[in-house]
Amino acid sequence: GQQVMQIPQYQHVQEGEDFTTYCNSSTTLSNIQWYKQRPGGHPVFLIQLVKSGEVKKQKRLTFQFGEAKKNSSLHITATQTTDVGTYFCSGGGADGLTFGKGTHLIIQP
Amino acid sequence: NAGVTQTPKFQVLKTGQSMTLQCAQDMNHEYMSWYRQDPGMGLRLIHYSVGAGITDQGEVPNGYNVSRSTTEDFPLRLLSAAPSQTSVYFCASSYSYRAENAEAFFGQGTRLTVV
Numbered sequence: 001g002q003q004v005m006q007i008p009q010y011q012h013v014q015e016g017e018d019f020t021t022y023c024n025s026s027t028t029l030s031n032i033q034w035y036k037q038r039p040g041g042h043p044v045f046l047i048q049l050v051k052s053g054e055v056k057k058q059k060r061l062t063f064q065f066g067e068a069k070k071n072s073s074l075h076i077t078a079t080q081t082t083d084v085g086t087y088f089c090s091g092g093g094a095d096g097l098t099f100g101k102g103t104h105l106i107i108q109p
Numbered sequence: 110n111a112g113v114t115q116t117p118k119f120q121v122l123k124t125g126q127s128m129t130l131q132c133a134q135d136m137n138h139e140y141m142s143w144y145r146q147d148p149g150m151g152l153r154l155i156h157y158s159v160g161a162g163i164t165d166q167g168e169v170p171n172g173y174n175v176s177r178s179t180t181e182d183f184p185l186r187l188l189s190a191a192p193s194q195t196s197v198y199f200c201a202s203s204y205s206y207r208a209e210n211a212e213a214f215f216g217q218g219t220r221l222t223v224v
Binding site for chain 2 (some may be wrong): 009031045099
């Protein structure tokens, strides 16, 4: 079945620094989605990318989908304490909606 | 609009007991799924369904059963609880998972402890 690998597992940054997490799939994905989970909460949808090479922005967040539709990245510019949480990528393929292990973002004031 | 309703929020079971985690959605979504979340393991897919009467296994299906008799409901049954099933369980639904409009909506989660 498909696997979605996500790196890094943990990322410590100083408030104001940038942050990037990467997602790689062993198979071509029909779409990729990004979610954020606050500590003690449930995953909440951020965005979906469908087209090869697609780039979308949400304020300080930039999402990219690779040309081969096998990888993606989430970049946060000038992190804030509200960005704390775990960021998951998820790919739609033949075996349902599978998630990467997530990147835990820890921000030091 | 309730979204995805998952019950109970907390549960303690003794080894060998059985129980059903309930999940209901009111968005007429075709795709529903169950995940377990353990520290360092992310969200692992247990079972999923692409419509009423259709279910399939995910990454970690052993020890769990599901059924999808209606579009709205997708219960997860633990047949004989084991300590290894101590975890946080999430139910999710989406219009689809392979096309556009695949945004998944999650329930609040069930924190299950098996002693």
